[in-house]
Amino acid sequence: MKIDDLxxxxxxxxxxxxxxxxxxxxxxxxxxxxxxxxxxxxxxTSTGNAYSSGVVPTVGQYPYSPHYSMxxxxxxxxxxxxxxxxxxKTNHVPKYGFRTTILEKRRALEGNKFETTFMPVLxxxxxxPPCVRVCPTTATWKDKKTGxxxxxxxxxxxxxxxxxxxxxxxxxxxxxxxRAIDKCDFCYDSRLSKGGTITACTEACxxxxxxxxxxxxxTSRVFKLVHAAETIVWVLRPETGAxxxxxxxxx
Amino acid sequence: xxxxxxxxxxxxxxxIAGDEAKKQESKAYDEDAYGPEAPIVWxxxxxxxVFEHKVHTMDAGLSCDSCHDxxxxxxxxxxxxxxxxxxxxxxxxxxxxxxxxxxxxxxxxTRCTSCHIGVRGHARLNDKGDATAKSH
Numbered sequence: 001m002k003i004d005d006l007x008x009x010x011x012x013x014x015x016x017x018x019x020x021x022x023x024x025x026x027x028x029x030x031x032x033x034x035x036x037x038x039x040x041x042x043x044x045t046s047t048g049n050a051y052s053s054g055v056v057p058t059v060g061q062y063p064y065s066p067h068y069s070m071x072x073x074x075x076x077x078x079x080x081x082x083x084x085x086x087x088x089k090t091n092h093v094p095k096y097g098f099r100t101t102i103l104e105k106r107r108a109l110e111g112n113k114f115e116t117t118f119m120p121v122l123x124x125x126x127x128x129p130p131c132v133r134v135c136p137t138t139a140t141w142k143d144k145k146t147g148x149x150x151x152x153x154x155x156x157x158x159x160x161x162x163x164x165x166x167x168x169x170x171x172x173x174x175x176x177x178x179r180a181i182d183k184c185d186f187c188y189d190s191r192l193s194k195g196g197t198i199t200a201c202t203e204a205c206x207x208x209x210x211x212x213x214x215x216x217x218x219t220s221r222v223f224k225l226v227h228a229a230e231t232i233v234w235v236l237r238p239e240t241g242a243x244x245x246x247x248x249x250x251x
Numbered sequence: 252x253x254x255x256x257x258x259x260x261x262x263x264x265x266x267i268a269g270d271e272a273k274k275q276e277s278k279a280y281d282e283d284a285y286g287p288e289a290p291i292v293w294x295x296x297x298x299x300x301v302f303e304h305k306v307h308t309m310d311a312g313l314s315c316d317s318c319h320d321x322x323x324x325x326x327x328x329x330x331x332x333x334x335x336x337x338x339x340x341x342x343x344x345x346x347x348x349x350x351x352x353x354x355x356x357x358x359x360x361t362r363c364t365s366c367h368i369g370v371r372g373h374a375r376l377n378d379k380g381d382a383t384a385k386s387h
Contacts, residue, residue, distance in 0.1 A: 079369020080297040104371050116364040116372070206297055207363070 055235045056226055056247070057215070063127055064147035066214035068186050069245040070122070070199075071225045076207045077102065077118035086204035090190045097173030099123070099184040100201055120209060122201070123171035123184035124236065124244030125149045131163035131172065140181065147245065148188050154180035168240040186212070215245070225249060285309045292373065295331045299373035300366050302347075322349050 010016070079102050087093060087100050100122035107115045125142075129149050132141050139156035140163055142149045151157060157180035164172045164181065175182040186192065187199040202212040213220040226233055231251050235244045280288055286304030293300040307313050319325050323346065330336045330346065341348030341359040347366075351359045368376070 076363060078297065078363050078367035079371055080299070080367075081370045082297070102369070102371070104369075115362075116368070118364065118369055118371075 054233075055238050055244075056233050059218075059227060062216040064143075064145065065216050066146060067216040067245070068125065068146050068148055068192075069213070069215040069222050069226075069247065070186075070202070071211040071222050072120055072246060072248045073209050073211065073225075073251065074119060074248050075117060075250045077120055077209045078207055079104070079118040080206065082204040082206060083120065083201035083210060086200040087184075090187060090200035093182070094175065094177065097175060097182065099171075099182070119248075120201075121169060121171070121236070122246065123149060123167075123186075124169050124242065124246040125186065126245065127243035128241060130166040130168065130240065130242055134162045134166040136160065136162065140183075146186075146188070146192075148186050149183070150185040150188060151181055151183065154178055157181055168237045168242055169244075222247075225251070280305060280309060286315065290376065291327075292376065293331050293336075294373075296337055297367075298370055299368055301368045301372065301376070302366065318349075322346055 081102060084098065084100060084102065087098075091099055093099050100120065103119040103121055105117045105119060107117065109115050125148055127147070129142055132149060135141070137153075137156040137158055139153045139158075140149065140151050143152070159174060159179060159181070161174060161181070164170075164174070172181050172183045174180075187196065187201075190196075191198075191200065198212045199210070202210040211221050211225060213222040215222050215226065217223060225231070226247050226249075228251065231249055234248050235246065236248070238244075282288055285308040288305060291302040291304075293302070307318075308315070323330055336346060338359065340346060341351065344352060348359045350356045353361075357365070
C-alpha cells in the first residue's frame with residue numbers, strides 16, 4: 001500500500017470513535033467489575049457453622065452429648081509408655097500397629113543443651129473427620145451421639161487405606177488379622193460401652209497427662225481444663241480444618 | 252578416582268580425629284574422684300530415669316559424701332529396691348529431692364524430662380552403648 005492511499009483512509013484513533021461505542025465499552029467494564037465485587041461480598045458470608053474462631057469450642061456449643069474429648073497435659077509426659085501398654089492389652093493391638101503412641105520433640109537450650117518434650121498422640125475424633133469423608137464403603141463413620149470416630153462396620157472395609165492417607169494425625173493402621181483398618185475408639189468397644197468411664201491409657205498414666213471426659217459436661221475435668229483462665233490450649237494441625245477433640249495444655 | 256580417594260581419606264581422618272577427642276574427654280574424667288562415668292538408669296517405679304555422676308560431681312562440684320551414704324547407698328540398684336523411692340518422697344526432701352527442692356537445684360516437680368528420658372531415651376542410650384562397645 002502506498003503512503004498516499006493510507007492518507008486517504010479513515011482514521012481509527014479514539015477521536016473518531018462514536019460515543020455509542022465508548023458507552024458500550026464502559027458498560028462492559030462496569031459489568032465485569034460488578035461481577036467480581038458482588039462475588040467477593042457474597043464470599044464474606046460464612047458457609048458453615050463456625051463454633052469459635054479459636055481451637056476451643058464456645059461454651060455450650062458442643063455438637064455431641066456426651067462430647068468425648070481428651071486433654072493432654074503435655075509437659076508432664078515422661079514417655080514411660082504405660083499408656084501404650086495398656087492400650088495394646090485392652091484393645092489387642094498388634095506389634096506392627098498402634099492406636100496411640102508418643103512422639104518426641106527436642107528444643108535447643110542455652111549452653112549446648114536440649115530440652116525434650118514427649119507428645120502423646122492418638123485419634124483426634126475430629127468434628128470434621130477427613131478419614132470419614134474419603135471412605136468409599138462407609139466402614140468408618142463418626143457416631144452421631146458421642147462423636148467417636150470408629151470402624152463401626154469392619155466387614156465393609158476393603159482395605160483401600162484411603163482413610164490412612166487422609167488422616168492428618170497418622171492415627172490409623174491396617175490390621176492384618178482382621179483385614180480391616182483399626183484405630184483408637186476412645187476404648188468405646190472395650191470399656192465405655194461396658195459401663196467404663198475412662199480410657200485404658202488415661203487409667204494407666206502415672207503422671208496424670210491424659211485427662212478424658214465429656215466436654216459438654218461443665219462439671220467434668222476436661223471442661224474445666226479446656227475452659228480455664230490463663231491457659232494456652234492448642235491442637236495439632238489446626239490448619240486442616242478437621243476440628244480435633246484432643247486438646248493440649250501445659251498447666 | 253582421585254576425588255573419591257581424597258574423600259575417603261578426609262572422612263577417615265575426621266573419624267580418627269573424632270575418636271581422639273572422645274578419648275581425651277574420657278581421660279579427663281577420673282572415675283575414682285567423680286564416680287562411675289556410665290549413667291545410672293532406673294526403670295522402677297517408672298521407666299526410665301537417668302542419673303549422671305559427671306553432671307553432679309565434675310560439672311556441679313559436689314563431692315561423693317554429698318549424697319553417699321546418707322541419701323543413696325553406694326550399691327548398684329539399692330535405691331530402686333526401696334518402696335519409698337517415689338516422686339512423692341522426692342517432694343518431701345528424700346533422695347534427689349534433698350537438693351532438687353527449687354532452691355539448691357531445680358525442683359523435683361519441674362523439668363520432668365531432664366531426668367525422665369523415657370523408653371525412647373533409654374533405647375537411644377543402649378544404642379550408644381552398643382556403638383561404643385563395637386568400636387572398641
